[in-house]
Amino acid sequence: PVEVFRTDYKPLPHLVTKINMDFVIENGKTTVTSELFIEPNSSVEGGGDLVLDGDESCVKLMSVSIDGKELEKGKEYDLEPQKMIIKSPAPGTVLKTVVEIVPEENTQLSGLYKSGPMYCSQCEAMGFRRITYYPDRPDNMAVFENIRLEADEKDYPVLLSNGNLVDSGKLENGRHFASWSDPFPKPSYLFAAVVGNLGYIEDTYTTTSGREVKLGVYSEKENVDKLHYAMDSLKRSMKWDEDKFGLEYDLDLYNIVAVESFNMGAMENKGLNVFNTAYVLADKDTASDADFERVEGVIGHEYFHNWTGNRVTCRDWFQLTLKEGLTVFRDQEFSGDMNSNAVKRIEDVRMVRARQFAEDAGPMAHPIRPESYISMDNFYTATVYVKGAEVIRMYNTLLGTEGFRKGMDLYFERHDGTGVTCDDFLQAMADANDVDLSQFSLWYSTPGTPTVKYSSAYDASTGVFSLTLEQESKSDKPLHIPVSVGLMDKESGEEVVPTTVLDLKESKQTFEFNVKGDVVPSILRDFSAPVKLMPDSGAVDEEALAFLAAEDTDGFNRWEAGQRLYTSSIFQNMNGKESEKTLQYVFDAFERTLKGEKLDDYSIQAYALLLPTEATLSEEMEIIDPTAIHKARGAVKQKIARKFQNEISAKYEELSGLVEADGELSVDAKSIGLRRLRNVMLEYLCSIKETPEEQKAAAELAKKHFENASGMTDKMAALSALASMEGKGTEARDWALQKFYDDADGYSLVVDKWFSVQALANLPDVLDRVKKLTKHPDFTLEVPNRCRSLVSVFTMNAPAFHNPSGEGYKFIGELLVELDKLNPQVSSRLASSLIRWRRYDEKLGALMKAELEKLKAMKPISEDLYEIVSKALD
Numbered sequence: 001p002v003e004v005f006r007t008d009y010k011p012l013p014h015l016v017t018k019i020n021m022d023f024v025i026e027n028g029k030t031t032v033t034s035e036l037f038i039e040p041n042s043s044v045e046g047g048g049d050l051v052l053d054g055d056e057s058c059v060k061l062m063s064v065s066i067d068g069k070e071l072e073k074g075k076e077y078d079l080e081p082q083k084m085i086i087k088s089p090a091p092g093t094v095l096k097t098v099v100e101i102v103p104e105e106n107t108q109l110s111g112l113y114k115s116g117p118m119y120c121s122q123c124e125a126m127g128f129r130r131i132t133y134y135p136d137r138p139d140n141m142a143v144f145e146n147i148r149l150e151a152d153e154k155d156y157p158v159l160l161s162n163g164n165l166v167d168s169g170k171l172e173n174g175r176h177f178a179s180w181s182d183p184f185p186k187p188s189y190l191f192a193a194v195v196g197n198l199g200y201i202e203d204t205y206t207t208t209s210g211r212e213v214k215l216g217v218y219s220e221k222e223n224v225d226k227l228h229y230a231m232d233s234l235k236r237s238m239k240w241d242e243d244k245f246g247l248e249y250d251l252d253l254y255n256i257v258a259v260e261s262f263n264m265g266a267m268e269n270k271g272l273n274v275f276n277t278a279y280v281l282a283d284k285d286t287a288s289d290a291d292f293e294r295v296e297g298v299i300g301h302e303y304f305h306n307w308t309g310n311r312v313t314c315r316d317w318f319q320l321t322l323k324e325g326l327t328v329f330r331d332q333e334f335s336g337d338m339n340s341n342a343v344k345r346i347e348d349v350r351m352v353r354a355r356q357f358a359e360d361a362g363p364m365a366h367p368i369r370p371e372s373y374i375s376m377d378n379f380y381t382a383t384v385y386v387k388g389a390e391v392i393r394m395y396n397t398l399l400g401t402e403g404f405r406k407g408m409d410l411y412f413e414r415h416d417g418t419g420v421t422c423d424d425f426l427q428a429m430a431d432a433n434d435v436d437l438s439q440f441s442l443w444y445s446t447p448g449t450p451t452v453k454y455s456s457a458y459d460a461s462t463g464v465f466s467l468t469l470e471q472e473s474k475s476d477k478p479l480h481i482p483v484s485v486g487l488m489d490k491e492s493g494e495e496v497v498p499t500t501v502l503d504l505k506e507s508k509q510t511f512e513f514n515v516k517g518d519v520v521p522s523i524l525r526d527f528s529a530p531v532k533l534m535p536d537s538g539a540v541d542e543e544a545l546a547f548l549a550a551e552d553t554d555g556f557n558r559w560e561a562g563q564r565l566y567t568s569s570i571f572q573n574m575n576g577k578e579s580e581k582t583l584q585y586v587f588d589a590f591e592r593t594l595k596g597e598k599l600d601d602y603s604i605q606a607y608a609l610l611l612p613t614e615a616t617l618s619e620e621m622e623i624i625d626p627t628a629i630h631k632a633r634g635a636v637k638q639k640i641a642r643k644f645q646n647e648i649s650a651k652y653e654e655l656s657g658l659v660e661a662d663g664e665l666s667v668d669a670k671s672i673g674l675r676r677l678r679n680v681m682l683e684y685l686c687s688i689k690e691t692p693e694e695q696k697a698a699a700e701l702a703k704k705h706f707e708n709a710s711g712m713t714d715k716m717a718a719l720s721a722l723a724s725m726e727g728k729g730t731e732a733r734d735w736a737l738q739k740f741y742d743d744a745d746g747y748s749l750v751v752d753k754w755f756s757v758q759a760l761a762n763l764p765d766v767l768d769r770v771k772k773l774t775k776h777p778d779f780t781l782e783v784p785n786r787c788r789s790l791v792s793v794f795t796m797n798a799p800a801f802h803n804p805s806g807e808g809y810k811f812i813g814e815l816l817v818e819l820d821k822l823n824p825q826v827s828s829r830l831a832s833s834l835i836r837w838r839r840y841d842e843k844l845g846a847l848m849k850a851e852l853e854k855l856k857a858m859k860p861i862s863e864d865l866y867e868i869v870s871k872a873l874d
């Protein structure tokens with residue numbers, strides 16, 4: 001395997017400026033003829049050979065010619081396993097290649113492959129070379145002028161590609177064709193083709209400047225009734241981007257296709273987005289609130305890529321965060337505006353802490369702009385995406401919304417139609433605002449999670465409150481960290497200094513404020529930087545946290561203070577040093593939130609009543625003890641549940657009334673919040689199940705909840721509770737699982753939920769159950785969603801996966817052997833569950849390591865898996 005380095009970038013000596021393609025799709029064989037129009041790259045001197053990427057394991061070369069003349073191998077061209085070399089092509093050369101591919105056998109789901117009744121493509125990052133020989137890198141932008149698709153008309157009535165339909169018609173033998181043309185030059189990773197027997201819904205959108213855009217959303221026929229939410233979300237996205245950034249859509253057509261077998265979430269191909277079904281299909285019976293929110297978010301995300309990704313793209317793959325960090329930021333803002341900004345922020349930060357911080361603390365830690373890769377597919381990471389979005393958010397915080405918009409405008413003005421680097425983005429932001437962002441640029445090259453330590457002092461004689469911040473990171477020079485701070489008066493609870501952004505630019509810096517009396521600082525409001533904030537003294541001031549949990553005027557930090565208190569209490573429990581005082585703070589915070597004092601948002605209330613996740617708690621430990629975390633968190637949850645059982649019950653009833661009064665299920669912020677809060681109540685109530693009587697009561701409650709569910713959200717909440725029941729709850733558990741499966745009636749996305757809920761169950765024999773489920777007729781490793789729903793989800797069941805016997809690791813290790821042969825992208829993702837072995841105690845670590853060593857010795861092994869495993873063992 002070859003490692004590629006960021007600093008080795010060299011522009012191409014020749015560019016393909018235009019391409020025509022002809023796909024003749026037959027059962028078991030697709031013939032792809034490509035014409036590449038080649039020009040010297042004017043910015044590179046010297047010319048030389050033209051190197052085309054092509055994956056020999058996937059494409060079989062039939063012929064290569066120039067002007068109708070076959071080229072001679074060894075003389076005019078050479079062939080290597082991953083490339084074709086054309087010796088010194090003359091300017092204006094039109095190179096024609098004919099290759100054969102077999103999409104039906106493409107289990108990697110990269111390139112052109114078959115999913116159910118359709119052929120579809122996935123080219124990011126390097127899938128186009130599995131379709132034809134081509135300079136498969138983002139700095140080669142070409143006009144895909146004539147893309148002709150030909151297939152059997154009866155089996156494959158729909159023929160789609162990027163851009164506009166320019167021709168179509170019937171052919172002999174029941175075949176037909178369609179030709180597409182995309183006027184916007186694009187890199188190969190944005191190419192797409194879909195050929196299948198599909199249903200669809202249609203609509204139109206008129207942009208502010210009056211362009212009428214035809215919108216289509218496609219899926220397998222039986223699912224067309226589940227496409228409406230995606231269509232509505234698309235229209236909302238189009239409007240939002242016009243309102244927020246003045247960005248309009250630029251083609252007459254925008255199509256989205258839902259595909260069952262898909263490695264990632266979705267793909268922003270120009271004018272033809274291809275989506276994992278899980279992020280398009282949604283209706284009231286089958287989708288939970290979270291699913292609806294995800295559909296809206298991902299539809300927005302892919303749509304926003306049209307400008308941040310497609311119109312301005314990446315020069316090379318190391319710049320991935322240029323488009324992904326920025327587009328995630330944009331989709332976060334969109335979702336926040338559509339629902340609740342405060343709720344969205346809490347959810348996003350939970351994600352950063354649970355997933356990105358974990359990545360930072362493992363062997364795959366990398367800066368948002370990585371320095372090297374073996375397989376680029378391994379860098380579609382939480383770091384590039386969500387930490388990348390946090391970095392964009394920091395620009396927004398530092399420059400303000402207006403300044404940020406000015407920077408965006410200049411970025412498009414300068415770079416529309418080209419492939420650029422993260423430096424170009426930073427420069428546009430700096431120039432538009434006339435500021436120096438050179439120190440800020442360190443965020444692009446620094447891996448790991450920085451820490452910020454704080455200490456404060458109040459001098460009553462001068463009325464000066466001073467806050468000292470000290471940063472530490474993997475950068476030799478200090479980072480530029482925006483730290484949003486507000487000050488709350490200790491006596492009155494009033495905010496005396498509203499949110500102020502402090503520019504922390506030195507290793508250690510003291511900021512002074514003139515105040516009238518002593519204050520409590522609320523630091524890192526709204527999570528203004530992706531750092532770990534901690535007290536300099538090492539010990540958190542619980543009194544201050546309790547105060548902030550009650551009084552903070554910043555919703556995010558009020559939530560955060562409660563979370564910190566819960567965390568203290570959980571760790572005290574783990575260490576056998578429980579303090580009554582801490583517990584009392586926890587109870588106070590919980591009770592206040594439950595009563596809804598100062599809170600009118602059900603979702604925020606729900607999140608404030610939830611304990612930090614096991615994954616988040618893990619990142620607070622030097623050596624992670626999953627069993628101890630699970631036990632301690634469970635114990636604190638029990639204490640809360642038992643102490644407030646009556647109040648929680650009453651709240652549950654009250655909310656049940658409100659949910660009922662809410663009527664027909666709707667997915668607006670308020671209704672979602674109601675269900676979320678009620679389901680948190682259910683979770684607490686169902687956690688009380690020690691005695692047989694309690695088991696019976698919990699099971700009855702959950703069963704009733706299941707039967708009266710207002711939709712999938714309630715159903716899943718009930719089923720999750722039931723799935724972990726034993727003793728007197730066993731019967732209800734088995735009944736509900738069977739009922740849920742039967743009701744799913746084979747519909748994949750619901751069957752996926754059925755697998756997941758069992759993989760996450762808190763039962764002593766969960767691993768055996770999961771193993772047994774891998775033999776279920778509905779289980780397959782070939783459909784990524786299905787594989788993930790059971791196997792990847794199992795690795796998130798920390799106490800089961802990290803069982804001291806090592807059986808959980810062994811199960812995953814053995815499965816990876818099979819999976820890697822089928823689909824390296826999915827296998828290397830799954831292997832990430834084993835790579836953080838140094839974070840666990842010696843015994844667990846050794847067991848994980850043993851599995852990694854077995855995998856590393858495996859032959860053959862995919863590059864994707866090899867990279868992950870070898871970095872973990874380094």
Ligand code: DPP
Nearest residue numbers: 124264265266267268
């Ligand atoms: N570019 C794709 C995205 O939207 C990759 N899955 O993130």
Ligand code: ZN
Nearest residue numbers: 301305324327
């Ligand atoms: Zn994206």
